[in-house]
Amino acid sequence: MTIGSMLYEGKAKKVFATDKPDQVVQYFKDDATAFNAQKRGTIVEKGVVNNKISERLFLLLEQAGVPTHFIERLSDRELLTKKVTIVPVEVVVRNVVAGSLAKRLGLKEGDPIEPAIVEWYYKNDALGDPLIADEHIRLMKLATPEQMTEIKRLALKVNSLLQPFFRERQMILVDFKLEFGLHNGQLILADEISPDTCRFWDQTTKESMDKDRFRKDLGKIEEAYQEVLKRVCGEGL
Ligand code: TMP
Ligand code: ASP
Numbered sequence: 129m130t131i132g133s134m135l136y137e138g139k140a141k142k143v144f145a146t147d148k149p150d151q152v153v154q155y156f157k158d159d160a161t162a163f164n165a166q167k168r169g170t171i172v173e174k175g176v177v178n179n180k181i182s183e184r185l186f187l188l189l190e191q192a193g194v195p196t197h198f199i200e201r202l203s204d205r206e207l208l209t210k211k212v213t214i215v216p217v218e219v220v221v222r223n224v225v226a227g228s229l230a231k232r233l234g235l236k237e238g239d240p241i242e243p244a245i246v247e248w249y250y251k252n253d254a255l256g257d258p259l260i261a262d263e264h265i266r267l268m269k270l271a272t273p274e275q276m277t278e279i280k281r282l283a284l285k286v287n288s289l290l291q292p293f294f295r296e297r298q299m300i301l302v303d304f305k306l307e308f309g310l311h312n313g314q315l316i317l318a319d320e321i322s323p324d325t326c327r328f329w330d331q332t333t334k335e336s337m338d339k340d341r342f343r344k345d346l347g348k349i350e351e352a353y354q355e356v357l358k359r360v361c362g363e364g365l
Contacts (some may be wrong), residue, residue, distance in 0.1 A: 129153075129202065137166060140178070140324055146208070150311070151199065154179075154207045154320070162343040164256045165300060176204045176323035177353045181360050185321040187291065192289050194282055196317040197309060212309025212318045215342065218249040218257060219279060221287045222303040224320050226327055227340075229303075232259070238334070244287050247278050251307070278315050279308050286317070294328060297359040301335065302327035324355050 131153055132145035142155040156175030156352040161168050179201060186198035221230055225239040229247075248265060249257045265271055271279070283306055294301040304326035307319035319325070323338040330337055337356050341349045357363065 129208065141320070144152050150211050152209055152211045153202065154209055156207070160339065162339070167343070169342060171353060172350050174353055177357045178320055178324055179205055179207055180357060181322045182320040183252060184361050188293060189286060189289060189317065194285055194289070194317060197311065209318070210310045210311045210316065212316060213249070214307055214309045214318060215275065215279070216251040217265060217270050218251050219283050219306045219308065220247045220249065220303060221245070221246070221283050221306070223287070223291065224302040225302065225304050244284065245247045246283050260288070274313055281310070282317065297298060298331040299359060300329040300331055302329055323353050329358060
């Protein structure tokens, strides 16, 4: 595998071309941002943790029949993936009230949401990734109605697979964000699944074990990421 030029640099990852036109390498950085990059920092070894956790979760989902962009983890920070055209919609699944849902609607943080809900956000940094409705997706032609139906089905399937996985590890999967992409016309799960893109609460203490520790300055950020790695992959660094 030869790694070529950088195609794109995002807030937490870089994407590189490879010698195969339909494969790319995601390189996971330690850079952390919050509130549309108004807050910036570094979470030491975050890239390694997020890469390994993503590998474990993509493998689990693939084995259960969810198509993903995952091919193989190449190194501590590099993930080989299928090249996709990202659908510019961030898909959030919620099992427990937290974050922007609590704030926007004045709901009580920690209240269960049953059945889980799925929300759409327009992936657009200039606009601050606003919450949008199905009609806006149709209006802006971000995806077809058939693709949105499939995305919702897959997002709920991911939830039904990840919830018990984390429960067995004494963690509550509060909510998470997914991104989908098109690869040769097929809709597949892309990006990453990690403590940057999920909320995990310890089942006993209800303490945050994710990027909320950075967003809210709760301290012990690196420790939390390492603990998630240990519970998910059974290893420390
Ligand atoms: P929210 O409550 O702030 O809308 O976040 C919902 C979920 O989405 C949470 O698990 C964190 C994740 N998320 C991202 O992955 N990227 C983002 O830019 C934001 C705002 C949230
Ligand atoms: N990805 C977001 C940003 O910096 C932050 C977040 O996850 O809250 O724009």
